[in-house]
Amino acid sequence: MFDISEFIPVKSTVFLVLLALAEEPRHGYGVMLDVQGRSKGAVKLGTSHLYRHLKRLLDDGLVEEVEPNEPDTDDPRRRYYQLTDMGQELVRVESLRLRELVKDSKRLGYI
Amino acid sequence: MFDISEFIPVKSTVFLVLLALAEEPRHGYGVMLDVQGRSKGAVKLGTSHLYRHLKRLLDDGLVEEVEPNEPDTDDPRRRYYQLTDMGQELVRVESLRLRELVKDSKRLGYI
DNA sequence: TTAGGCTATATGCAAAATGCAGATATTAAG
DNA sequence: CTTAATATCTGCATTTTGCATATAGCCTAA
Numbered sequence: 512m513f514d515i516s517e518f519i520p521v522k523s524t525v526f527l528v529l530l531a532l533a534e535e536p537r538h539g540y541g542v543m544l545d546v547q548g549r550s551k552g553a554v555k556l557g558t559s560h561l562y563r564h565l566k567r568l569l570d571d572g573l574v575e576e577v578e579p580n581e582p583d584t585d586d587p588r589r590r591y592y593q594l595t596d597m598g599q600e601l602v603r604v605e606s607l608r609l610r611e612l613v614k615d616s617k618r619l620g621y622i
Numbered sequence: 623m624f625d626i627s628e629f630i631p632v633k634s635t636v637f638l639v640l641l642a643l644a645e646e647p648r649h650g651y652g653v654m655l656d657v658q659g660r661s662k663g664a665v666k667l668g669t670s671h672l673y674r675h676l677k678r679l680l681d682d683g684l685v686e687e688v689e690p691n692e693p694d695t696d697d698p699r700r701r702y703y704q705l706t707d708m709g710q711e712l713v714r715v716e717s718l719r720l721r722e723l724v725k726d727s728k729r730l731g732y733i
Numbered sequence: 734t735t736a737g738g739c740t741a742t743a744t745g746c747a748a749a750a751t752g753c754a755g756a757t758a759t760t761a762a763g
Numbered sequence: 764c765t766t767a768a769t770a771t772c773t774g775c776a777t778t779t780t781g782c783a784t785a786t787a788g789c790c791t792a793a
Contacts, residue, residue, distance in 0.1 A: 520634035520665050522750095527631075530723060533730050540770050549726070550719065554631050557752070562772060588759060588770050599732070606727035608661065609720050612641060615660070616717035619644050621710070633779095651741050668781070673743060699741050699788060 513597040518571070521605045524556055528564050529573070529594065533602050536577050538589035539565055565592060573598035624708040629682070632716045635667055639675050640684070640705065644713050647688050649700035650676055676703060684709035 521529065524546075531537055531545035539562055546556045556564075568574040569592075577593045594602065616622055632640065635657075642648055642656035650673055657667045667675075679685035680703075688704045705713065727733055 516664065520638075520661075523631035523634055523637075526723070530726060533727065533732060538770080543770095549723075550631075553627065553719070558771075559753080559773080560751070562770095563750085566772095586760065586770070590771080602727060603732045606724055606733045608664070610724045610733065612637070612660075613717055613721045613724060615641060616644065616713060621644060621714045622717045622721065649741080654741095669742075670744080670782080670784095671780070673741095674779085697740070697789070701742080 513600055515597060515601045515604060518573070518601055519605060519608065521601065524554070524560070525564055525568070526602075526605060526609075527554060527556065528561070528568070529598060529602050529605075532574060532592055532594050533599070536579075536591045536593040538579075538591050540589075542592075568592075568598070573601055624711050626708060626712045626715060629684070629712055630716060630719065632712065635665070635671070636675055636679070637713075637716060637720075638665060638667065639672070639679070640709060640713050640716075643685060643703055643705050644710070647690075647702045647704040649690075649702050651700070653703075679703075679709070684712060 527546045527549065528542055530549070531542045534545070537545065540558075542565070543556055543558065543561050546554060565574065569576070572595055574592045575595050577591050579589065579591045613622070638657045638660065639653055641660070642653045645656070648656065650669075653676070654667055654669065654672050657665060657672075676685065680687070683706055685703045686706050688702050690700065690702050724733070
């Protein structure tokens with residue numbers, strides 16, 4: 512369907528951004544908080560970094576901007592993003608790759 | 623035991639190197655072949671990159687050089703590496719982190 | 734025996750990514 | 764009103780990457 516091979520392996524921090532958006536559309540700052548929360552604070556993604564990642568993901572067609580569900584309750588500065596079809600496939604393929612690595616690690620007795 | 627928090631998240635390509643060494647001591651070129659094989663060719667690690675990663679891992683105390691098991695059968699150019707205790711712990715902790723991400727991806731229906 | 738391909742490690746350099754700091758502005762709480 | 768939290772974005776020095784290339788030992792077949 513899509514040729515996503517050039518994006519694999521997905522960078523560790525970028526995968527966290529994709530996974531945040533995999534759950535539901537979010538704005539940049541929300542992505543940052545999700546990344547921190549998901550890793551219990553172990554991974555911190557600086558804002559500068561975050562927005563540059565988002566710009567890159569937009570350019571690559573993995574993420575697209577979307578209107579918020581309830582505009583009136585939202586801070587107007589917020590820009591919402593969601594995964595494109597290609598972005599969803601990348602999450603799927605990269606998840607499978609990581610699952611194999613985890614399986615190897617388990618087989619070797621590390622976890 | 624060790625403070626490995628500064629190394630998390632481990633870069634995608636570096637984790638592949640660590641996992642190659644997690645199986646058994648290998649020399650640089652062997653690591654490269656393992657990385658390619660483990661991902662069925664999807665991930666290619668250039669030689670320049672590989673040796674710089676190894677140097678960095680040595681400097682960080684995650685990997686250490688080791689004498690080959692059977693010197694006489696080996697190409698004398700080869701330098702063998704294995705994980706240190708800290709390197710092993712990093713593999714363990716990072717594997718657990720990745721397992722959670724895969725679990726999230728599964729919960730969201732991506733895999 | 735030598736030519737070619739694979740194995741093996743390493744460096745140089747331009748381009749890209751990163752980390753840190755800070756600019757700018759809105760919202761919410763006290 | 765003042766402060767803290769929210770929110771997006773840019774500048775710049777440093778680090779990492781990608782690509783090419785250097786060097787050289789090993790292996791096999793013409």
